[in-house]
Amino acid sequence: MKLSSKPGARRATPIVVALVTGLSLALTACGGTTVNSGSSGGAGGSTATASANPDAPLKEGLKIAFLPKQLNNSYFTVTDRGGKTAVGEFKGVFSEVGPSEASASSQVSYINTLTQQGTDVIATSANDPKAICSALDEARSGGAKVVTFDSDTDPECRDIYINQATAEGIAATQVKLISEAIGADGGDIGILSATANATNQNAWIALMKKELEKPEYSKLKLVATVYGDDNAQKSQQEVQALLQQHPTLKGIISPTTVGVAAAAQYLSGSEYKGKVQLTGLGFPSQLKEFVKNGTMKSFALWDVEKLGYLTAYAGAALASGQITGAEGEKFKAGDMGEFEVGANGVVLLGDPTVFTADNVDKFNF
Amino acid sequence: MLAETTRPAAVRDTAPRLGFLRSWDTAIIIAVLLSIAVASATVTGFASPRNTGFLLIDLIPILLLALPMTLIILTGEIDLSVASVAGFVSCVFGSLWGAGLSLELIIPLCIVLGAVSGAVNGVLVSVLGLPSLAVTIGTLALYRGLAFVVLGDQAVTSFPRAITSGLQAKIGASGIPVWIIPVVILAIIFGVVLHFTGFGRSLSAIGYSEEAARFAGIRVAQTKFWLFIISGAVAALVGIWWTLRYGSARGDNATGLELSVIAAVLLGGVSIFGGKGNLPGVIAGVVLLGILRNALQLARVPEDTLSMLTGGLLILAVVAPNAIAWSRTLSRRSSTP
Amino acid sequence: MTTLALNRQPSAAWLGTLTRSREFSVFLALAILVTATVAANPRFLSAQSTKDLLLNSSILVILAVGQAIVIVTKNVDLSVGSVLGLTAFATGKIFIALPDLPVIAMLAIGIGLGALLGAVNGALIAVAKVPSLVVTLGTLYIFRGVDFAWAQGQQINPSNLPESFLALGSGAVLGLPYLALIALAVVIAFGLYLRNYRSGREFYAIGSDVLAARLYGIGVGRKVFTAFAISGALAGLAGVIYAAKYGNLDATAGQGLELNVVAAAVVGGVAIAGGVGTVYGAAIGAVLLTTITSALPVLGVSPFWQRAMIGALILASIALDRYLALRTERRLRGHDKHAG
Incomplete structure (x- = not known):
């Protein structure tokens, strides 16, 4: 039983493991070309x-x-x-x-x-x-x-x-862009993410929080992170709620292409246009209207x-x-x-x- | 859900006895054999042990859910919440595992949770007399919502490799997954209960005419109540299977699976109005959809075509039996002056 | 509770009728929700957020009206999300080909395309006499498949759409967004039609008792066909509006929307068993569901509770309907005894 060798691994739930592997072994013993999914898995990318x-x-x-x-x-x-x-x-x-x-x-x-x-x-x-x-x-x-x-x-x-791009690079760019857009006075900012269990998003958000601790960003305060599920309607409604809850909000970072496009679309037709800054990771084709009409100043994406x-x-x-x-x-x-x-x-x-x-x-x- | 319910003329047609496989079921079974033959001959890589394994292991959750779904639809009800129950159970499974409980404890707890979830549907449908379509649309949203409440944005993935890969084991060189065996045994049990016991026959009687069934002494409400409990418990099994097979417990597990299950059951010749249908037909329906999907994917047919084909088959499944019934009625009419 | 107190006073009979109506209970739920949210954050009813609420719910309201008409005839239309997606994408494609097309013409094309897709459903259901649940589940897959095959991963951007069209999506007159006005017009038009016209009331006759309706001489098949064509046409209209509102769209627009639409109608008191409910109720139900999504973050409720609450609301609504129906039945029976 290899699983018990892992530090911190669960005690070996012996009956179930025995049942699963036992039944498997009993029935596979007679044949040759069984694909054993465990065997190749050990060879990692670097080894x-x-x-x-x-x-x-x-x-x-x-x-x-x-x-x-x-x-x-x-x-x-x-x-x-x-x-x-x-x-x-x-x-x-x-x-x-x-x-x-x-x-x-x-x-x-x-x-x-x-x-x-x-x-x-x-x-x-x-x-x-x-x-x-x-x-x-x-x-x-x-x-x-x-x-x-x-x-x-x-x-x-x-x-x-x-x-x-490195997660650190993405986080640093996003924070820098929103800081530049808001200006020297700083203020409250919010994050509009995709789904709540998107691995990428969560890693970037964690690093953005770290980045915001730097002295040059001391005037920026992250007040909320909301999830738009990469759905245009939900993203817009989350942005609206964010703005209602935090009347002093100065900027929004949306590190997801669907979210930033939906947020830009909403802001450009609302009273917040130009007053609440927006940046994020977005496609030039989707956002060019909005950098030209003043809804947002800049945004980023890799090629x-x-x-x-x-x-x-x-x-x-x-x-x-x-x-x-x-x-x-x-x-x-x-x-x-x-x-x-x-x-x-x-x-x-x-x-x-x-x-x-x-x-x-x-x-x- | 149809304004004008067209019932078959003769009651004896509706009794689900194996000896009376109606022509639609036969057609589906023939279609399965034909599609195997055609795919083996024309699609490279279809007829191989490895592909058999891929095909069958993907059938397990749909096959499992189709068993209780058949019984429920036979009584004229429907359960749209099954995939959400599976997702809910998967999340509870994950969080209990994360809390350090052992599998011997978690698995029974999860099955009980599934049964209780099903019992909620059962109470609303059979005690309060609410329409099952509306009730289970409600619990579809409710249980999926609870799944996200339990795990939120987290995914539990710390399951031991020995178990997750053990679930993929195959029987010798045949490529047949080991874990299809208990599923087949369960299917046989369902088949025997449905086709060879009074309880099973009472289901079709309920679906054909609830009032008549009640007069015949069948406890309609109680029967339906138990069917929803069984459906919940089987959905829990699917939730557990899903979690361990993919090694990941998360809120969106098994999303949308209810549509595939219902499509397969209807394709298998079960009437959405209840009263007629049998398990061999349903199993053939499940297998047919699985084979078509697998073979067409292998043949590089694009996803959008597969989607259209699924929809088309579903409509065909309801149009064709009606067409057969009409032609029979017509010929019967013309033969008896 | 109010209903019990009020319906004993003859002088307030009209008030009693109003408060006893199913629409009122949904409206009350909406009012309580809005009040609670405003108490938590007064900005929830500021000019901008009221406009947002109206804009957000207009698409669901239009779809719920069509769904209500279908459900009243004891059918259901699960294909609306796919119809919306297909017409929204078509809108983008048509504007790319004909950038000078007037907005009003585009609305007409959307309605026409939607009606055509709805007619496919209607024809299968009415002519081939197969259950609507199955047919529209099938066309849900088929229409979406057509959408995917057509789009091939392409995206429509705001720069593909004319300015005047995008203005439809966010513009307003006297503080009322255009989209909300369109939705309101749809609700009132179909509300009046179903209530005041014989052909409108026939939908209810079919849903209540199909045999009686047929004996009465109502062309059941044609009526069901019409209901689906209307639902499709409204989904088509909603598709064009979707394109105007979001600007950015791909072939997945409206995926999974059918569940919310059916939920809105059910919450609004349209009975799945047919024959009962109004488009007003369905429309308020749609506004209620949309407001929940907007209110929960403001109330500080975890977003993960949202779906569970919608599910609970559906269950509460159908249980309430059942209770009201039983009470009416009991009252009628009691009345009969007195008479006899």
Whole structure:
């Protein structure tokens, strides 16, 4: 029973474990090709066993599948477009599959299908860091390489994670932008997040709180965090309630594309326009109206299309044997140049871009 | 839910005896066999042990929920709250586990919680006489809401790997998941109860005519009350299964599953008005939807087409039996001058 | 409690009728909610937040009116969320193709498209004689699938839509938002139609007793078809309004909305068993549900309680309906005894 060796692990609930594993063993003992999902899981991204050959050429005809959190989500439409461009460059076969609703377990059957189709690389953004793990284990034991982007799984379930920007960088940028927009006098600010259990969001919010403790932000006070569930109507209603509850509110940070667009849409048609500042992570295409009409001064986002592009190249490098996901390995991502794998198999895309009325027209996503 | 309820002409048609598999059930069973044959021949990767495993393990929650749902729809009622009960139980399961309780204690507690959740539906429907559609729309929102109240923005994921991966084990090289066996046993129990006991036959009698059933000495309210309790308890099993299989207890677990279950039950030939339908047909309905989904996904059919197909099949499932019934009535009329 | 005290006084008979009406109890619940929230934070009724409340509820009110008409005939329309999503996306696509299209023409197109989709439901239900629950569950999937297939992940941005159209979404006349005025017009128009016109009252006849309605010579199938066409048309109107209000939209607009719409009607006293309820009740129910969402954060209630409270409210409403129906029945029976 391995589970008791983990420090702080639960006492071994012996009957249930015995029942589960016993029944499993009894019935699997007679057969050969059982897929044991536990076996490959131990090999984490950074402790890959195969050795890398940095000079190996990218293979042609690699089957690369993008599995976003949800289809018909404009963010992933753009990442997957970037992925498709990259796959075209190294002559692979691109496909995009995914659930129509972003729930924790809905991605599993798609991973299973991709495994069965013999896909070489699965590029996914996880709805839940844990729920898709055993399916990914099975895919990897079937020979697929797994690259996560945007939202990571537990590190032992994938080969590489493409991080869009460091959480610290995102938090620092957001706080800086709202501080600049409000001005030197400071005041109360609120955060409009996505769903309450979005891993990314919560990590960024925690770091923003830390950032706000710095002396240069001493006049900014975070008074509330509300959740708009990435639903336009709910986001607007939460913003309205926020403004009613905190009449002195000077600014709102919304680090989610749906939330910031809904908040901007509401503020621009309300008495708060120009009085309550707004920033967040949003698409230039969705927010250009609002930086031009004075609802908001600036906002940020990483290059979403490049995120997909880099993800596809990382997957191809893995599948071609150039890298294994160990720290310090390097690979070339088309016209983006060379990238290095960091600790825990994480590759960093870069810093977020800040958009203002002056540069917003230059971007096409 | 139809202004003009079209009842079949003969009462004996409605008795759910296995020997009288009506043509729709037969058609569905044939459709299952055909789709297996066609998919095996044309879809690469369909007919393999690994894919069998993927296919069957995804069927477990829907198959489980379809069993009590069949009984409830047979009596002319409906339970839309099952997926929310599963989600609620999943969250309670997670928080109890987080609090350090052992599984031997949590599992029975959760099943009791599911049964109590079902009993609330049962009281409202059978004691207060409220329409089950409205009641279970209410409890659908209520239990899903309580799921979020229990865990809020948290997800409990600290389940031991030995259990979560043990649930995926397969029988030898066949690819058949081990845990489909208890589900099949449960299905057999439901089938025997429904088709070979007085209790089972009384369900269709209730669905066909509640008043007549009451005159025949059937305790209608009590029967319905128990069905909702069973439905809640089975939904709790699904909640537990879901949590352990995905290793994650969270508020949105099993969201929307009730629609897939009802779609499968209706596709299996159970009348939404109650009174007619049988379990083999329902199981065939569940399997058919699962096979189509799996095979079409493998064949790279896009998600939007799958969605349209599900909707289309559902409508077909209700239109086709009516069409069959009409044609029969017509031929009967023409043969008896 | 007021109802019991008042209905014994003949002089206040009209007041008794009013307070005994089902609409009044929903209205009372709304009034209590608003009062409690204002007590917690007076800004809840400031000009801006009143405008917000009206704007937020207008879409749900329009959908609830259509749903009420369908439920009165003892049917249900689960496809409204998908119809809304499809027409909202179509609105964006049409404006991209024809940027100079007048707003009023777009509203007409939306209503027409919605009515067409509603007619598909109506035809299947009335002609093929299959249960509406199943048919509209099926078209919920189908219409959404069409929406997804058409959109292919595309997004409509405010810059794709004409200024005059976006002004419809946030503009107001005399402090009343356009959208609230449209919703109010829909409520009053259908309220009057159902109450004062023979063809309007026939919907109730079908829902109460379909055989009697048929004996009476009412074309049941045609009537059910009309109810679904109306529900679809209103969902189409709501789709255009959705596009105007949010500007940013993709193929997922309105996903899961059907549950709120049915809940609004049920909370507003429209009986799932058919034949009972008014569009006014459904409209107040819609405003109540929207206000709950806005009020809970102001009252400081954890957002996680919101859905659970809506569920509890639905259960309370149907239990109340049952109680009122039983009381009426008992009173009528008592009356009969006296007479006999």
